[in-house]
Amino acid sequence: MKVDSVEISVDARANKLRALLNDDGGRLGLITSIDGQQLVTLVLNTTAGTASAWTSRVDGDTYHSLSTVIPQSHWYERTVWDLFGLKPKSHPRLKHNLLHEPYSASVIPLRTGAIAPGGDNHRQYHHLEVKGDGVYEIPVGPIHAGIIEPGHFRFSCLGEIILNLEIRLGYVHRGIEKRLTEVSWRKARFIAESAASDSGAAYALAHAVAIESIFGVEPSLRADYLRSLTLEIERVAMHIADLGGIAGDIGFLAIASSMARLRGDALALGELLTGSRFQRFFVCPGGVVHDPSPKSLLQIRTRAIKLRKDLVSVIDMFLSNQVACDRMQRVGRVSNKLAADFGLVGVAGRASGIKYDARMHFHHGAYLELNPKVAWTEQGDVFARVRVRIDELARSLELIDEILERLPSGSSLLDFPDRLPSNQIGVGIVEAHRGELIHLVFTNAEGHVSRYAIKDPSVNNWTALAIAVRNNLVADFPLCNKSFSLSYSGHDL
Amino acid sequence: MNYGAADTVVAWIVSLFSGFLLPILLIGTIRKVKARLQNRVGPPIFQALFDLVKLFRKKQTVSSTVSWIFKWNGAINLSVMLLLALSVPWLCYKPVSLGADLFFVLYLLALSRFSTVLAAMDAGSAFGAFGASREVTISTLVEPALVLALASIGILTQSSDLDAIFSFSNAALSNTSGIWLLVGTAVILAGLVELSRMPVDDPTTHLELTMVHEAMILECSGPNLAMLECSQLLRMAILFGLSAQCFLHSIPCVWTMTIVSQGIIHVILMFVIASCVATFESVAVKLQWRKVPEFIAYCLTMSLIAGLIAVGGSLVK
Numbered sequence: 160m161k162v163d164s165v166e167i168s169v170d171a172r173a174n175k176l177r178a179l180l181n182d183d184g185g186r187l188g189l190i191t192s193i194d195g196q197q198l199v200t201l202v203l204n205t206t207a208g209t210a211s212a213w214t215s216r217v218d219g220d221t222y223h224s225l226s227t228v229i230p231q232s233h234w235y236e237r238t239v240w241d242l243f244g245l246k247p248k249s250h251p252r253l254k255h256n257l258l259h260e261p262y263s264a265s266v267i268p269l270r271t272g273a274i275a276p277g278g279d280n281h282r283q284y285h286h287l288e289v290k291g292d293g294v295y296e297i298p299v300g301p302i303h304a305g306i307i308e309p310g311h312f313r314f315s316c317l318g319e320i321i322l323n324l325e326i327r328l329g330y331v332h333r334g335i336e337k338r339l340t341e342v343s344w345r346k347a348r349f350i351a352e353s354a355a356s357d358s359g360a361a362y363a364l365a366h367a368v369a370i371e372s373i374f375g376v377e378p379s380l381r382a383d384y385l386r387s388l389t390l391e392i393e394r395v396a397m398h399i400a401d402l403g404g405i406a407g408d409i410g411f412l413a414i415a416s417s418m419a420r421l422r423g424d425a426l427a428l429g430e431l432l433t434g435s436r437f438q439r440f441f442v443c444p445g446g447v448v449h450d451p452s453p454k455s456l457l458q459i460r461t462r463a464i465k466l467r468k469d470l471v472s473v474i475d476m477f478l479s480n481q482v483a484c485d486r487m488q489r490v491g492r493v494s495n496k497l498a499a500d501f502g503l504v505g506v507a508g509r510a511s512g513i514k515y516d517a518r519m520h521f522h523h524g525a526y527l528e529l530n531p532k533v534a535w536t537e538q539g540d541v542f543a544r545v546r547v548r549i550d551e552l553a554r555s556l557e558l559i560d561e562i563l564e565r566l567p568s569g570s571s572l573l574d575f576p577d578r579l580p581s582n583q584i585g586v587g588i589v590e591a592h593r594g595e596l597i598h599l600v601f602t603n604a605e606g607h608v609s610r611y612a613i614k615d616p617s618v619n620n621w622t623a624l625a626i627a628v629r630n631n632l633v634a635d636f637p638l639c640n641k642s643f644s645l646s647y648s649g650h651d652l
Numbered sequence: 653m654n655y656g657a658a659d660t661v662v663a664w665i666v667s668l669f670s671g672f673l674l675p676i677l678l679i680g681t682i683r684k685v686k687a688r689l690q691n692r693v694g695p696p697i698f699q700a701l702f703d704l705v706k707l708f709r710k711k712q713t714v715s716s717t718v719s720w721i722f723k724w725n726g727a728i729n730l731s732v733m734l735l736l737a738l739s740v741p742w743l744c745y746k747p748v749s750l751g752a753d754l755f756f757v758l759y760l761l762a763l764s765r766f767s768t769v770l771a772a773m774d775a776g777s778a779f780g781a782f783g784a785s786r787e788v789t790i791s792t793l794v795e796p797a798l799v800l801a802l803a804s805i806g807i808l809t810q811s812s813d814l815d816a817i818f819s820f821s822n823a824a825l826s827n828t829s830g831i832w833l834l835v836g837t838a839v840i841l842a843g844l845v846e847l848s849r850m851p852v853d854d855p856t857t858h859l860e861l862t863m864v865h866e867a868m869i870l871e872c873s874g875p876n877l878a879m880l881e882c883s884q885l886l887r888m889a890i891l892f893g894l895s896a897q898c899f900l901h902s903i904p905c906v907w908t909m910t911i912v913s914q915g916i917i918h919v920i921l922m923f924v925i926a927s928c929v930a931t932f933e934s935v936a937v938k939l940q941w942r943k944v945p946e947f948i949a950y951c952l953t954m955s956l957i958a959g960l961i962a963v964g965g966s967l968v969k
Contacts, residue, residue, distance in 0.1 A: 296778065304858040410850055412933070415690075417690075420691065482937045632941050634940075635940065636861050637859040
């Protein structure tokens, strides 16, 4: 997909973006910068399936924040402040996202050129204080009791009710975006696909689509089908894992353990296709690394049919338990209005009535041809997210069957020159199992990658979690959290 | 009950043996059945014992801010439970008669909880405090149910001494299966709450925010934790034992059997209860915090019915 480049002044962005978001099909992709001299706003047109990058020069280190008019930009502005030292004025809650107190204020990792003297002061961080009679705070994390990634949750509670939740991330910030600009593009895919390991296939695919769009080449139809296949297998495996996790959190152990077993079956499909249960080293720019044998494709098909049958009985047992369904209803609700304001994506968005699925709009894999149906509902509670996952599971398994039925023949890998074209913008938009994943790549005059920006679906949805648990019970937080199934490493990068 | 000297020695040996072994075997059974129902192999049946040995051998980590309440909590709990295990007729045979007034028993249970709640707040962590607050809320609700259940048989036997209640001496009670069943069920339901098991608390969860009992003992480690675990196991054995006693009394033909056969049936009943609890826990869903009182209400209703029948029965007499 080609990206149009548009010059626009910093202050004009607010009105234009608001008009675009009010339009049908307009979406904010991400906000970032290339080297700290400008802001780049990637906007998407879902009706036409196009993207354009608005570049706005920033003079000095500050600019007017968009967050007061366009709430969903608040998180991007915090990240841009950390990585590029550009400070948004009148941002309602400006805090550090990725770089914590031990870093001195003069450390600005991605800024090149003139760096404003920040001094040796260490960065500061203050949690939002909720005051009042009987209000108390529960700090949870960053080290948790289970084997999960690190994140800090600060609950301000009144009795058993959560008044406010502040989420602090950045504990696994590894500098992946910077590293991706340092290695040659041929090696970059190994870093890109390991950035968030449970979305390996989606990350590899977004990377591949972005690099292909820089070269201006599209992969063969067979490669597209195989890419869809790996992405759907990943979606099936992760949705099963998430449903099992939700069942575990409400103490429904029979379902939790059945789902754990079925997730293994789904990962085995990935192993048959790619040789790796987490589907590493398969999708690459130009197509897919190796063409699976007809025998393993046949096996995938029969096993996927068996998996579908096995799933039906487990899901029936899950949904026919009235106490379980009641337990998930009216918990962790996100209204349609808030979901739109904060630009929710993926399952969380579709459970709150946002009918957005990147597979319908943007070219990646063979979806524009396969045309999968969007699963969505409007309730916005934990149960709605469960139901959307269950619907998507069924459709993904049907899709796997359809892909294997229609799989075209031909070559599955194109070759590219070693040098990337200069001064290009490439974008890859992929519907990962969590939602819309964007890789945005800029090349400089020498044909090197000058900026590699990744927007994980979790970036949009972490805020949704904070909204969803407000006025809910403290004991319901883990359930809400699991229903969003957010990625820490995908956010931190 | 009068036995000869030889009988007393045998009773002592059997009681000590079962007092030590039964709690471990009961939790082992629950875990094993749960695992099998989930298609897992599960831990060995004696895993709880291995864990206790491991904990007793570990070093203890104690926060510098805690007082003696926290440090003595394990010991207090264990001594209370040992005292209860000796005095309560949770098995059919009992070597000593310390006297087990039902109010004395219930308030010993409350004493151990009181100590744990204080210790939880002593450590000063947010988890301990809300765990304590939840525990107190639940126990205020469940205490009346347990009192009423046991008291309703007390009304029939005209005694609040549990030894007298469960002695098989009052043959008139052998035909009151209905009450015994009701009381047995009420005790087991109250026991699930009391023991912080499903559907009120999930003993297997790692999620601190949802815990009740586990949140209170998060700060404990080493021997202190081992003693708390021991007393929790004993508490489970005592409550399962009491409930099995009620079910045993509801079978009329058991009344005329010898004490050995009664004891064997009783122990089998305890394992049946453990397996039922395990099955229930595999398919049940943990209740939302707001729904917990509803569950306790079932249990209270059963106790109330048993109580009403008992009062009615004694009025007729």
